[in-house]
Amino acid sequence: MTxxxxxxxxxxxxxxxxxxDALRAQGAAVTDVxxxxxxxxxxxxxxQLALDPRRAAANRAAVERVLAAGSVLTDVLPARDVxxxxxxxxxxxxxxxxxxxxxxxxxxxxxxxxxxxxxxxxPEDAEALLASGGIALDPCHHHRAVGPxxxxxSPSMWMWCLTDPTDGRQAFSNLNxxxxxxxxxxxxxxEVVERLHWMTRTLGPVLQAAVRSRSADPLDVKAxxxxxxxxxxxxxxRNRAGSLMTLRDLSPAIVEVDAPSSDIAxxxxxxxxxxxxxxxxxxxxAKLAMDAARDVPGSTLVTVxxxxxxxxxxxxxxxxxxWFTAPANTPVGLFLGDYGPEDANPDIGDSAIxxxxxxxxxxxxxxxxxxxxxxGTVPDALATTERMYQITMTENxxxxxxxxxxxxxPTGIDVVSVARTGWLPQINTGMAGRVAGTGQVGAGxxxxxxxxxxxxxxxLAEESRTALA
Amino acid sequence: MTxxxxxxxxxxxxxxxxxxDALRAQGAAVTDVxxxxxxxxxxxxxxQLALDPRRAAANRAAVERVLAAGSVLTDVLPARDVxxxxxxxxxxxxxxxxxxxxxxxxxxxxxxxxxxxxxxxxPEDAEALLASGGIALDPCHHHRAVGPxxxxxSPSMWMWCLTDPTDGRQAFSNLNxxxxxxxxxxxxxxEVVERLHWMTRTLGPVLQAAVRSRSADPLDVKAxxxxxxxxxxxxxxRNRAGSLMTLRDLSPAIVEVDAPSSDIAxxxxxxxxxxxxxxxxxxxxAKLAMDAARDVPGSTLVTVxxxxxxxxxxxxxxxxxxWFTAPANTPVGLFLGDYGPEDANPDIGDSAIxxxxxxxxxxxxxxxxxxxxxxGTVPDALATTERMYQITMTENxxxxxxxxxxxxxPTGIDVVSVARTGWLPQINTGMAGRVAGTGQVGAGxxxxxxxxxxxxxxxLAEESRTALA
Numbered sequence: 027m028t029x030x031x032x033x034x035x036x037x038x039x040x041x042x043x044x045x046x047d048a049l050r051a052q053g054a055a056v057t058d059v060x061x062x063x064x065x066x067x068x069x070x071x072x073x074q075l076a077l078d079p080r081r082a083a084a085n086r087a088a089v090e091r092v093l094a095a096g097s098v099l100t101d102v103l104p105a106r107d108v109x110x111x112x113x114x115x116x117x118x119x120x121x122x123x124x125x126x127x128x129x130x131x132x133x134x135x136x137x138x139x140x141x142x143x144x145x146x147x148x149p150e151d152a153e154a155l156l157a158s159g160g161i162a163l164d165p166c167h168h169h170r171a172v173g174p175x176x177x178x179x180s181p182s183m184w185m186w187c188l189t190d191p192t193d194g195r196q197a198f199s200n201l202n203x204x205x206x207x208x209x210x211x212x213x214x215x216x217e218v219v220e221r222l223h224w225m226t227r228t229l230g231p232v233l234q235a236a237v238r239s240r241s242a243d244p245l246d247v248k249a250x251x252x253x254x255x256x257x258x259x260x261x262x263x264r265n266r267a268g269s270l271m272t273l274r275d276l277s278p279a280i281v282e283v284d285a286p287s288s289d290i291a292x293x294x295x296x297x298x299x300x301x302x303x304x305x306x307x308x309x310x311x312a313k314l315a316m317d318a319a320r321d322v323p324g325s326t327l328v329t330v331x332x333x334x335x336x337x338x339x340x341x342x343x344x345x346x347x348x349w350f351t352a353p354a355n356t357p358v359g360l361f362l363g364d365y366g367p368e369d370a371n372p373d374i375g376d377s378a379i380x381x382x383x384x385x386x387x388x389x390x391x392x393x394x395x396x397x398x399x400x401x402g403t404v405p406d407a408l409a410t411t412e413r414m415y416q417i418t419m420t421e422n423x424x425x426x427x428x429x430x431x432x433x434x435x436p437t438g439i440d441v442v443s444v445a446r447t448g449w450l451p452q453i454n455t456g457m458a459g460r461v462a463g464t465g466q467v468g469a470g471x472x473x474x475x476x477x478x479x480x481x482x483x484x485x486l487a488e489e490s491r492t493a494l495a
Numbered sequence: 496m497t498x499x500x501x502x503x504x505x506x507x508x509x510x511x512x513x514x515x516d517a518l519r520a521q522g523a524a525v526t527d528v529x530x531x532x533x534x535x536x537x538x539x540x541x542x543q544l545a546l547d548p549r550r551a552a553a554n555r556a557a558v559e560r561v562l563a564a565g566s567v568l569t570d571v572l573p574a575r576d577v578x579x580x581x582x583x584x585x586x587x588x589x590x591x592x593x594x595x596x597x598x599x600x601x602x603x604x605x606x607x608x609x610x611x612x613x614x615x616x617x618p619e620d621a622e623a624l625l626a627s628g629g630i631a632l633d634p635c636h637h638h639r640a641v642g643p644x645x646x647x648x649s650p651s652m653w654m655w656c657l658t659d660p661t662d663g664r665q666a667f668s669n670l671n672x673x674x675x676x677x678x679x680x681x682x683x684x685x686e687v688v689e690r691l692h693w694m695t696r697t698l699g700p701v702l703q704a705a706v707r708s709r710s711a712d713p714l715d716v717k718a719x720x721x722x723x724x725x726x727x728x729x730x731x732x733r734n735r736a737g738s739l740m741t742l743r744d745l746s747p748a749i750v751e752v753d754a755p756s757s758d759i760a761x762x763x764x765x766x767x768x769x770x771x772x773x774x775x776x777x778x779x780x781a782k783l784a785m786d787a788a789r790d791v792p793g794s795t796l797v798t799v800x801x802x803x804x805x806x807x808x809x810x811x812x813x814x815x816x817x818w819f820t821a822p823a824n825t826p827v828g829l830f831l832g833d834y835g836p837e838d839a840n841p842d843i844g845d846s847a848i849x850x851x852x853x854x855x856x857x858x859x860x861x862x863x864x865x866x867x868x869x870x871g872t873v874p875d876a877l878a879t880t881e882r883m884y885q886i887t888m889t890e891n892x893x894x895x896x897x898x899x900x901x902x903x904x905p906t907g908i909d910v911v912s913v914a915r916t917g918w919l920p921q922i923n924t925g926m927a928g929r930v931a932g933t934g935q936v937g938a939g940x941x942x943x944x945x946x947x948x949x950x951x952x953x954x955l956a957e958e959s960r961t962a963l964a
Contacts, residue, residue, distance in 0.1 A: 028497055256727055256864040257726045257727040257728075257735060257736055257864075258725055258726040258727045258736070258897070259726075266726060266736075267726055267727075267735075267736055267739065270736065270739035270740060270742070270743055271739060273739070273742070273743055273746070274739055274742055274743075274767040275767070277742070277746055277763045277767065278760045278763045278764045278767065279760075281750055281756055281759050281760045281763060282756055282757075282760050287750055287751055287756075288751075290750050291747045291748075291750045291751050294746045294747045294750060295747045298743040298744070298746065298747065394897035394898045395725040395726075395897040397897075398901075403900070404897060404898060404899075404900050404901075405900075428727070428863035428864040428866075428873060429863045429873060429898055430873075431872070431873050431874075432867075432873075
């Protein structure tokens with residue numbers, strides 16, 4: 027040990043010149059290794075954004091709007107009425123797509139919606155109708171709506187209507203069908219269509235009457251989401267406590283709806299039997315918050331992460347409605363039954379709005395039990411949340427993670443931080459079967475393709491140059 | 496640094512001779528410090544127990560019975576019918592007591608029960624009746640029952656009836672009234688008595704009909720408790736997820752009970768408004784498990800931790816129904832409203848059966864958010880569970896703590912481990928106001944008095960000497 031300390035040092039310096047130069051100036055021998063952390067985007071674009079004098083204030087304004095947004099449940103209405111959705115139009119998750127570019131589960135869900143609406147009698151007819159261009163397709167996000175997985179929403183489907191009480195803005199989502207063979211996972215068999223009919227006939231009207239009966243005291247969905255993080259949910263792939271609290275809060279009003287007690291009991295059983303029932307309330311809550319930050323010039327905040335099963339799409343506060351898209355990755359995780367990795371479709375769904383808001387994968391530390399569903403270990407889950415603080419602008423005081431000493435959720439993804447660190451947002455997700463009609467095959471972890479952020483950096487830098495010119 | 500390593504060591508050895516002797520044999524100078532960990536019980540008694548050849552097998556048998564016990568909800572019945580509780584008899588929590596030795600909240604609860612049963616018209620009449628010895632008092636634990644806080648149970652009160660499906664044994668608890676001014680916290684005002692009448696008139700019959708309607712598929716209460724630990728509850732002072740799951744599981748049957756929909760809605764609101772509703776189901780579940788380990792000669796397993804507001808009582812598997820009692824400590828924690836430490840009564844309630852079973856304070860690591868209710872910090876909560884592994888015999892594979900990598904709850908308190916380490920079981924508890932009629936003043940942390948374990952060590956050693964003579 028003495029000889030180690032008394033001899034001359036042998037130095038290898040990685041990346042940063044300042045260290046090796048200082049040693050060389052003292053006469054030490056230094057071996058330089060050319061290395062720098064992997065970054066996304068060009069040095070020129072990142073410098074442009076770093077030096078944009080608008081950026082700090084714009085990001086502060088944008089993320090403060092995200093934190094301030096609220097979300098209460100104000101109504102339940104058919105998509106036809108609330109979105110003005112015309113006949114022969116279907117909404118879907120993620121960025122825009124066509125029948126030709128749609129993946130298996132997206133095609134399956136579109137076909138199932140045609141069967142449910144009565145636009146086709148058989149799956150073959152539905153496929154032909156869609157392939158002929160007889161059905162208009164449009165992203166949910168273009169209608170202030172969000173849909174999990176395929177996100178397919180047709181005019182007759184009932185929608186949760188959520189309102190931000192601070193400014194009256196609204197956001198929407200369809201009703202969650204449960205797990206397994208369900209439309210949003212690409213299944214379209216008779217049991218899927220029959221369940222959708224029951225939801226249209228019974229669930230929707232009962233929920234509408236119950237929600238309207240508490241119009242003086244609407245359900246505070248943001249408060250439920252906050253409480254979920256205290257109860258082992260992360261709000262994307264674990265919604266157990268949230269679904270239970272929703273049932274608790276709505277059940278007294280449901281019971282007093284003028285409907286047969288067998289229908290009431292069926293509604294309670296349906297909600298109680300679906301641990302993801304809350305997801306379709308959490309998503310428009312996050313959508314309300316992220317929409318609040320739209321169109322803030324100079325802000326590098328991510329406002330949308332969404333996938334259509336073929337492409338991943340990103341939007342930012344500084345670039346409005348423009349999509350930055352690239353081929354979606356395929357999740358890695360745990361599989362149901364005999365399914366395996368080869369059965370999984372690439373990443374799909376608007377549900378990554380939860381991570382955009384700072385919960386879901388960003389709050390895995392609040393939900394260590396989720397590793398039994400999406401894979402990984404408990405230390406991984408804790409480390410993931412710690413890592414997400416490095417790519418976000420602030421901590422959301424309303425969304426606290428108990429095990430981190432009630433630290434707020436890492437909130438407000440900064441495109442520049444993602445680009446500089448090379449650390450991509452961590453998303454928890456369900457996995458749909460690659461083949462239309464399969465349904466859910468598992469759940470796992472996935473990240474956006476870096477190419478979306480490369481495009482976002484370039485577009486934000488271009489906007490910056492133009493604005494400052 | 497070089498001089499430090501090259502010079503002779505200066506050694507101070509604390510407690511254990513073997514280290515200092517070894518150094519002395521090598522010629523080093525050693526300064527001995529007389530110190531040993533604080534222990535409970537005499538060295539002779541601990542040696543007797545350590546050398547008892549029955550102990551290892553007896554403890555293994557006892558704790559295996561604890562792990563194997565199940566708990567399903569089989570009926571709801573008035574105490575009069577299910578316990579054969581005679582008129583003018585009241586059950587209470589903890590070890591035996593008399594009116595003279597009863598604390599303020601215990602007296603308040605006993606008075607309230609006399610008013611509720613119509614045995615007295617005014618609080619003054621009730622006090623006089625109880626002081627005259629006109630009411631028989633008996634511990635819940637002597638009737639296979641457990642009651643939180645004062646635990647006062649009168650003949651007309653409805654009881655949860657839980658059954659261990661492995662052997663048909665039963666355990667019982669009254670129904671939880673909610674928080675604040677409630678009988679079990681020592682309040683006895685008109686609103687308390689009126690709520691008890693509503694529970695007798697409406698809640699009990701509705702629950703009975705609902706529970707009986709699912710007799711083919713009874714609620715698995717042990718499974719609910721296990722799931723709670725995955726959802727941020729520890730099962731003693733956090734029962735949020737458990738109460739929600741109970742509501743979810745019972746509500747479809749409740750809705751189909753033949754009763755006015757306003758009554759049904761009131762029952763759902765009552766359950767949904769009480770985050771501790773599950774506690775009175777969790778406690779008999781733990782009681783079933785601990786009763787399974789009763790009367791195992793040579794076992795040093797703790798089967799009961801219970802407090803009556805004046806004394807703390809302990810029972811062990813090797814000493815049957817014998818109580819080891821000492822004056823109860825007063826919890827330290829967080830207070831409601833303007834209440835402070837001087838308002839808190841000493842420790843009270845049978846609810847420490849949860850810790851006896853290895854959950855509650857023993858599983859604080861599963862419920863970090865509880866520190867906002869009972870005080871302390873999140874690292875304290877994690878460390879508490881780690882410490883409890885040192886005084887318990889095994890880990891319960893059915894009760895897993897996610898953040899510890901799904902390690903099983905520390906289960907089976909060993910009197911000998913408590914005595915050797917001096918580490919006392921950690922209990923999470925509510926705090927009743929010291930003055931009769933006050934109700935709840937807070938929640939906090941408390942430990943049994945060491946004197947209970949001193950007596951238990953002495954009695955177990957005496958039994959060992961007799962058995963081995």
